[in-house]
Amino acid sequence: MAQDATTDADKPELDVVACQSRDKAAEAKAQAVAQAFSAAFQSADRAKVLALVPDMEAVMATAPAPYYLERCDDHINVYTRNMTAALMVGVMAAGGDKDGKTKLNINLSGPTPYATIAHGLGWVYADRKDYARCIAMLEDGLKRDPFDEVMIAEHLFCLGQAGRSEETIETADKHLNNFMLGLSDMGKAAILRRKGYALIELNRWDEAEAAYKASLKLDPKNQIAKNELIYIQQEKKKLKGA
Known part of the structure; x- marks a missing residue:
């Protein structure tokens, strides 16, 4: 089977720590604040x-x-x-x-x-x-x-x-390509919207449009993505008329 051929080098590294000694009082307080x-x-x-x-x-x-x-x-x-x-x-x-x-x-x-x-x-x-x-x-x-x-x-x-647009795009792609995250459709859609915003900031209109359209396939009712696509179309028309 193909899985048997997987080498240790192919496996993602996992950061496993030794059993933690805990400050139970501090952790209980943290849990109350978190809740x-x-x-x-x-x-x-x-x-x-x-x-x-x-x-x-x-x-x-x-x-x-x-x-x-x-x-x-x-x-x-x-x-x-x-x-x-x-x-x-x-x-x-x-x-x-x-x-x-x-x-x-x-x-x-x-x-x-x-x-x-x-x-x-x-x-x-x-x-x-x-x-x-x-x-x-x-x-x-x-x-x-x-x-x-x-x-x-x-x-x-x-x-x-x-304003860290390039980093946003790179990080978004890294998440989208990481199977270990087990992302839901809604999670992927949110990441694609963040990527789309960064692409707009860089005036990369076609790529931004593709990102928002991909997000709508996963989250069809999202109004933010719909509005951004309208904005992108308006900007592309301005560029054609310039």
């Missing part, structure tokens, strides 16, 4: 999200080093909100023993509270148009949950708004 943010964010309560900023920043100031895969004895813990990616990555990590004898169990968990809070602060900084802080915070967050497609899209948004 409060999630509740406010899901209910679209901007005021509540903003009120949580001091607590979120305090948690992240003392957060442990990022990790999303943890080996503890005979099991692998996978921390991500993306359960499609979690299963695939967990299986790959559990099969990583060179002797092939040690069988590891897989525990699929949600994201660590620190990943959730990093997303929350990234969103807040984007709301404030503080794109440099948004990018830095979400890059930390993506080290804690590299499979979170909402955080991926927010990071691309801040890159684009910061």
Whole structure:
């Protein structure tokens, strides 16, 4: 079978850390803050999200080093909100023993509270148009949950708004071509919209049009993509008439 011919060099590298010693009190506090943010964010309560900023920043100031895969004895813990990616990555990590004898169990968990809070602060900084802080915070967050497609899209948004258009396009393509992310159609569509915006900023009209059209195939009702396509057509007509 073709799979049997796969070499170790062909396999994506996974960052598996040793079992973490935890400050249970600090983690419990972080979990409470993360849950409060999630509740406010899901209910679209901007005021509540903003009120949580001091607590979120305090948690992240003392957060442990990022990790999303943890080996503890005979099991692998996978921390991500993306359960499609979690299963695939967990299986790959559990099969990583060179002797092939040690069988590891897989525990699929949600994201660590620190990943959730990093997303929350990234969103807040984007709301404030503080794109440099948004990018830095979400890059930390993506080290804690590299499979979170909402955080991926927010990071691309801040890159684009910061004028880092080429980097936005390159990063978007990297995500779209990464099978390990297990992206949903909606996740892919959001990434394509961020790519389309960056292409518009570079006046690459045909490529931008293609990106937005591709996004609409995955998310047909998205009005932002529809509006951007109208704008692109208007700009292309101006160029033809010039």
